[in-house]
Each structure stands twice: as C-alpha cells, then as structure tokens.
Amino acid sequence: MNPAQRNRTAALLKASGFEDGPALTVQSTDGEIPHGRELSFAWLTGTVMTGLTSVLLMGAALYVSFEGQDTFSTAYEALQLITKPAETAIDSQVKGDRVRPVARTRSELEIVEASIRENVDGRALIRKQPFVRVRATLATAATALSNDIPDYDPVAMIDASQPVVADGDDVANPDIYGAEVEGEVQIKTAALPASFVPAPAISDKSASDFVRSTVENLFAEGGGEGEVALAYAQPDTGLRDLGVVTDGGLSGIAENVSILPKTKLAEDAGLGRSERVVTVRESGSLKEPLLKNGFDTQTYDMVSATLKNVLSSANVPGGARLRILMGPARNSQTLIPHRLSIYFPDPATGEIKHAATAALTDRGSYVLGLEPPKIEFPEEDTEEINVNNLPSVYRSIWETARKHDIDDAITSRIVAMFAYDIDLTKRISAGDSIEILETEKDATGHQDLLYVALKLGTTTRELFRFRTDDGTVDFYDPDGETGKRFLTRRPLQGGGRLASRFGNRVHPIFKSRRMHTGVDLASKTGTPIYASGDGVIEKAQWVSGYGKYVEIKHVNGFETGYGHQSRIADGIKPGVRVRQGQIIGYVGSTGNSTGPHLHFEIKVNGRFVDPLSVKLPRDKSLSAQYEGNFEQTIAQIRDLMNRDAAPMTVAALN
Incomplete structure (x- = not known):
C-alpha cells in the first residue's frame, strides 16, 4: 500500500468514527477520569456467572417440562388440595400429553375341585381334592410388592431348578376322574366266588329277536338307509378316567388387551406415571387391596391416617372402586402411589360416587385432595400402559406371584425353569400373561406346583410336573423335555x-x-x-x-x-x-x-x-416308557385348567 492509499484509508476510518487509541489495559487509568480503555475483572466475572446461571435455569425448566416434573414436585393434577375452592380446580388433562393405551388386567385366583384316587394306609380312596388356579396378566409396573426379591443370579437359578425326590405323600401325577363324589369313597377289590354268575342284562332270546327285526327292517323291500345296532347299554354313570387328548394349549385367552410395541428409546427413558382402576370384589379392609397394588405398610398407614377424617370406617363395601395413580420415586426405580381416590357404589341406584382422595405432596406426606377428573368405570380392572414402566420379565413374574400370594420358593423355581429359554432381563410387553396350577395348602401351609404356562408375545411355554417311578419329580414341556438347557446364556453373577x-x-x-x-x-x-x-x-x-x-x-x-x-x-x-x-x-x-x-x-x-438366540439342547428328556402316563397327566391338568371354578371360588384379586 503506497502512502496515498494509506492516507485515504485513514481518512475513511476517521470519518466513520474510528480512531487510533491506546490498547486495552488492566492497569488503573492515569488521572482521575477513566478513558474507557481498562478491563474490569469484577464486571467480566459477573457477566460470565449471569450467563451460566441463565443456562442452568433454562435447562432445569426444560427438563422439568419434558420428563422430570414428578421428580421435583408433585404434579398439579395429582395434588389438588381440598383447601382450594372447587370452582378454581384446573382440568388435569395437560395439553400435549400422549394418550396412553389402557389394558384390561386379568387377575384371577380360583379354587377348582376334582375327584382323585390315592392310597392311604394301604386303602384306595376316592375323594374331592381342591386345586388352586391362577390366571393373570403379568404386572406392567414394579412396585413396593417386589422390592425385596432376590437379585437375578444364574447360579441360584441352576440350584432352584434341580429335580426333587418326592416322598410318599406327594401329589404329582394325581389320578383324576371325571365323575364327582361327595365325601370319600373307599375302593376294595376282592375275588368273585366261583359260584357267582352275574345275571345277563339281556336274555339270549331278546337279543336274537332284536337282531332279526333290525336286519329284516334294513333289507326289507322299499326300506331306506338304516343302521345296524348290535347291542346297546345305558351310559356309564360310574367313575371314569379322563381320556387323553391331543389338542389343547394355554386355557383362557386374555381379551381386549391393548398392545403397545416397545421402542429402543423407551428402554433408556425414565419411569412415568400411570393409573390403575381396581375393583374391590368383597366387603373388607382397605388394606389388603392397597398392599397388592403398590402400597407398602408405611404408605398405607400414612394414607389411612389422612382418610380417617373423611371415611367412617377402614372397611370398604363390595363393588367399591379404587383409582391409584402411580409415579416414580425419587430414590429408587420403583413406582409409588401418588394419588388414591376411593369410590363407593350408591346402595339405592348403584351409581359409583366419589368418597375421598388422598394425594402425595412433594414433602412425602399424604393430604386430602379434590376428586380427579371423572371417568367411565369399566366392568373389568384396567391399567394405563406406560412403556417406560414395563419391568423385566424376572421382576414382573415376582410382582405377579406376590400379588397372588404364591410362595417365594415356588416363584424361584418358576423363574429358574424359564431362565434357559428366555432372557429374563428383557422388558415384558403389555398383554403377556401367566397361568399356574397348585395343590391346596396342607396343614403346614405347603403347596406343590403342578403346572405353569408363560405367554410372552405370541409364544406360550408350558411345563408340567411329572414323577417317574424312582420318585424323581421334575417339570417337562408337552414334548417330554425339561425346561433346563445344558448351557446358560448369561454366565455371570447378576446376568450383566x-x-x-x-x-x-x-x-x-x-x-x-x-x-x-x-x-x-x-x-x-x-x-x-x-x-x-x-x-x-x-x-x-x-x-x-x-x-x-x-x-x-x-x-x-x-x-x-x-x-x-x-x-x-x-x-x-x-x-x-x-x-x-x-x-x-x-x-x-x-x-x-x-x-x-x-x-x-x-x-x-x-x-x-448368537448366544442369546441359538437353540440349545435340553438337559433331560422323559424316556419312552413314560410316554402314555405323561400324556395322561397333560390331559388331566388341561381338564383342571378348563374346569369351572368351585362354589368356594376366591374372588378375583384386587
């Protein structure tokens, strides 16, 4: 750049307001009047801190708005304090909330009866034997009911799935008959005396006359098509063995279940809120249905203390409805009750009316709240399906079993038997179900598992209890193979x-x-x-x-x-x-x-x-000598699963 150009550029810069001044400095200015060239560390620090604080506040606000509102404080729709005027209540439907599918939950614990033959002190007796049958959809959320279950451990499952040697009183392979008996019938066999000749039901003359008349009518001139009946007898009204059937399957298909496919993003998402509607089938204490639906003893005591001022009794009538809003806990991966609303049926009209509501505050206590938005109560119990809340297969089986009072030892064996075929750490899908058949509790409270069927997606796996001649009891699928594989798929503690x-x-x-x-x-x-x-x-x-x-x-x-x-x-x-x-x-x-x-x-x-999907050989199969007896056992168990419940049916669990 020559001097003329440099001078022209300087003139343009000066005309636009720029000037050649001293550089910026952190030193104090010369004289009393600042010249605007010094830097202030206090001002710079304040500006940076203001920016960081704004970013944090905006980030927290966005986090609360999109996925974490229940973590910081109780959502307003869950906590509408009764101290507010009713006309100021705000509609709980938040704009933009995705509508969650609602599934009708199945939860049946029934008693079925059958006549069985057993040997007692050398006597053959036929008597009625009650069996406990459970049909339920797998729990779609983990609650306090399964907080203390054993950790997933492949080695413990290997031990739990080992066959056992039955004692003489074991009821595996019960001889079940189709006819019903009252009380006990003793069977005694004895040789017929040589002089005893039973009277014929039909004489020779009447039999020959019947055959002749039948044949003559059949081939008579002008006769049409006919049937030759060589003999007939009255239907058998005595005891009979159940016939072996070739078809069958998991009895009782869960209907009207909304299935929401799981996405990969949902696996990483946090827990969310969902609401379940529970019907109290019989009059009784409020405590039992609450303990089976997300409450523990501590939360029940808190809710009971809150509601005692508005409810005259701790008991609820049959037909009462419970609306339980479940939400995430702050310090665990478990859903806890955020709101409980109780509805009583009107004795005169049968209309379901709101009785009381208790809601959880952000301080961890329950207070009285307003009635949540009205809904139409369905006949069946329902539960919102939130894919973020779906538990693993392992925990869902435990949650469902405890809800139906199944012994922990039996539950341990169930999960162990399916551990070889199923990745128990995967999440369940809405609509998955389980069926269980057990003996009735004896005097010591002991029960035996006879049958279990687990339905995951479109696949059903069944296992039947069977005892071989040496007294060994194990569980086999319909093909006579045990549920155990000779290799485990997750060979480390906890499964990883x-x-x-x-x-x-x-x-x-x-x-x-x-x-x-x-x-x-x-x-x-x-x-x-x-x-x-x-x-x-x-x-x-x-x-x-x-x-x-x-x-x-x-x-x-x-x-x-x-x-x-x-x-x-x-x-x-x-x-x-x-x-x-x-x-x-x-x-x-x-x-x-x-x-x-x-x-x-x-x-x-x-x-x-692929270790997780390769088909692995079974550990053990039944020998051919047991094929007939095992088919008989399968047919009898299927008959029990399809029978109507006895009059002493235990009401569907709440």
Whole structure:
C-alpha cells in the first residue's frame, strides 16, 4: 500500500468514527477520569456467572417440562388440595400429553375341585381334592410388592431348578376322574366266588329277536338307509378316567388387551406415571387391596391416617372402586402411589360416587385432595400402559406371584425353569400373561406346583410336573423335555447388562465394521463368571484381543469362550473338568476393551452363533416308557385348567 492509499484509508476510518487509541489495559487509568480503555475483572466475572446461571435455569425448566416434573414436585393434577375452592380446580388433562393405551388386567385366583384316587394306609380312596388356579396378566409396573426379591443370579437359578425326590405323600401325577363324589369313597377289590354268575342284562332270546327285526327292517323291500345296532347299554354313570387328548394349549385367552410395541428409546427413558382402576370384589379392609397394588405398610398407614377424617370406617363395601395413580420415586426405580381416590357404589341406584382422595405432596406426606377428573368405570380392572414402566420379565413374574400370594420358593423355581429359554432381563410387553396350577395348602401351609404356562408375545411355554417311578419329580414341556438347557446364556453373577449384541458392528476401538462373535455383558470389575455348562477347560491364558480368556469344550460340538477377565479363577487350567455354575474367572477389561465386561461366545462345530438366540439342547428328556402316563397327566391338568371354578371360588384379586 503506497502512502496515498494509506492516507485515504485513514481518512475513511476517521470519518466513520474510528480512531487510533491506546490498547486495552488492566492497569488503573492515569488521572482521575477513566478513558474507557481498562478491563474490569469484577464486571467480566459477573457477566460470565449471569450467563451460566441463565443456562442452568433454562435447562432445569426444560427438563422439568419434558420428563422430570414428578421428580421435583408433585404434579398439579395429582395434588389438588381440598383447601382450594372447587370452582378454581384446573382440568388435569395437560395439553400435549400422549394418550396412553389402557389394558384390561386379568387377575384371577380360583379354587377348582376334582375327584382323585390315592392310597392311604394301604386303602384306595376316592375323594374331592381342591386345586388352586391362577390366571393373570403379568404386572406392567414394579412396585413396593417386589422390592425385596432376590437379585437375578444364574447360579441360584441352576440350584432352584434341580429335580426333587418326592416322598410318599406327594401329589404329582394325581389320578383324576371325571365323575364327582361327595365325601370319600373307599375302593376294595376282592375275588368273585366261583359260584357267582352275574345275571345277563339281556336274555339270549331278546337279543336274537332284536337282531332279526333290525336286519329284516334294513333289507326289507322299499326300506331306506338304516343302521345296524348290535347291542346297546345305558351310559356309564360310574367313575371314569379322563381320556387323553391331543389338542389343547394355554386355557383362557386374555381379551381386549391393548398392545403397545416397545421402542429402543423407551428402554433408556425414565419411569412415568400411570393409573390403575381396581375393583374391590368383597366387603373388607382397605388394606389388603392397597398392599397388592403398590402400597407398602408405611404408605398405607400414612394414607389411612389422612382418610380417617373423611371415611367412617377402614372397611370398604363390595363393588367399591379404587383409582391409584402411580409415579416414580425419587430414590429408587420403583413406582409409588401418588394419588388414591376411593369410590363407593350408591346402595339405592348403584351409581359409583366419589368418597375421598388422598394425594402425595412433594414433602412425602399424604393430604386430602379434590376428586380427579371423572371417568367411565369399566366392568373389568384396567391399567394405563406406560412403556417406560414395563419391568423385566424376572421382576414382573415376582410382582405377579406376590400379588397372588404364591410362595417365594415356588416363584424361584418358576423363574429358574424359564431362565434357559428366555432372557429374563428383557422388558415384558403389555398383554403377556401367566397361568399356574397348585395343590391346596396342607396343614403346614405347603403347596406343590403342578403346572405353569408363560405367554410372552405370541409364544406360550408350558411345563408340567411329572414323577417317574424312582420318585424323581421334575417339570417337562408337552414334548417330554425339561425346561433346563445344558448351557446358560448369561454366565455371570447378576446376568450383566447387554452392552453389545452378536453380529456386525463398528468396533469401539478400531472404528471399523467387524463381526462381533459374541455378546458383551457389562458388569463391575471382579464380578464372578460361571461355567455355562459342564465341560473341560481347553484354554485358560492370555489371548490377543480377548485379554485373559477361558475356553470350555462341551459335548456335541459345543464350545464356550469367556474374554476380558480381570483374573482367571484358581485351579482353572487346560484339562480340568468343570460343572455348570462353577466360578472360572472374574469380570475385567483386559485386552481390546473399553470397560469392564464379559465377552461371551458360543461355537457349534467351530462356527460362532448368537448366544442369546441359538437353540440349545435340553438337559433331560422323559424316556419312552413314560410316554402314555405323561400324556395322561397333560390331559388331566388341561381338564383342571378348563374346569369351572368351585362354589368356594376366591374372588378375583384386587
């Protein structure tokens, strides 16, 4: 730039208001009048803090608005204090809320009776035997009812699913008859005396006359089509064995159930609110239905103390309705009751009228509230389906079992028997159901499980109790195979969290698409790893990429591998035989790994397969000699599942 151009540029800048002044400084100004060239650290700090505070406040406001409103304070529609005038109440329907599907829940606990034959002190008796039948949709939310259930542990499930040796009083394979008896009927067999000849029901002459007249009428001239009846008798009115049937299935189909497909985003979302409507079938205490629907003893006591001023009694009449709004707790992954509304039927008109409402405040106490927006009460119990609240299969089975007073030992066996076929850590779908058949409690309160059917999606799995001649009792599917597999699919304590599936993926370290030959089950460093099945150790060493690695060879061409271990268990070396459930190492992050997890893989005849979906051989099958007896047992149990409930039916659970 020449001097003329430089002067012209300077003149333009000066004309536009720019001037050549001293640089900015943090030093104090010369003289008493500031020249506007110094920096103020106090002003700069205040500006930055104001900006950060604004960002935090706006972020918190957005978080509360979209997904966290119940965490910070009780939603207004749940808590409408009764101290407010009724005309100022605001409609609880929040604009923009997505309409949740409502499913009709099935919850039946019934007594069915059948005549069975048993030997008592050497005598053959026929008597009525009551059985307990449960038909229910799986719980769609986890509540305080299942807070203290055992942690998911594959080894504990292996132990719980082992066959047992029955004693002489075991009722497995009961001889069930179609006819009904009153009281007890003793059966006594004795040889007929040689002189006894039973009188014929039809004489020879009458029989021959009947045959001759039938044949003559059939072939007479002008006769039409006819039937030849060679003999006839009165229908059998005595006791009869139930016939073996070839068809059948899970009895009782859950109808009118809205199914909401689960999305991948829903798996990561937090818990949300949902409302259930429960009918009190028989007059009685309010406590029992509340304890089976999300309340624990502490919350019931709080609600009872709140309602005692407006309800004359702690008992509720038959036909009363309960509306329970469930919401997330602040410190746990469990839904708690945010609001309880009680409705009584009018004795004169039968109309359902609001009696009282208790709502949870953000301080954790219950206060009286206004009646929530009116709804049309359906005949069946209903529950809103919120996909964020759907529990795992494991917890849902426990929640449902406890709601129906099923013994914890029986529930442990049920989840253990299905653990080999089903990923119990996956969420259920709305409409999944379970059916259970048990014996009635004996004098000590003991019950035996006879049958269980689990319906997940469109697949139903059934297991029938059967006792072999050596007294061993186990559960078999309709094909005579046990529910147990010879390999477990999640061989570490707690089952781990599925971090990466089998198949092609972008490698988290090398950032290239590669085949993932197993599944990654994330867990804490040091978590015990178990042998997936009985076998012989092939490798127990460092393997490039896998880190500390153990490989086990099983029968029939199956091999399993366990990578990235922090430590291989003592005594685990090539040639050592291990049993299913034995500790072989501990979770770590050795080799090419981004965090502590177990890389578990299965090979069949040298080829990698998906550990979570590959069809695994059964552990045990019934021998052919029991085929007829087992088919008879299946037919009899199906008959019990299809029978009408006895007059002493226990009302549908609340």
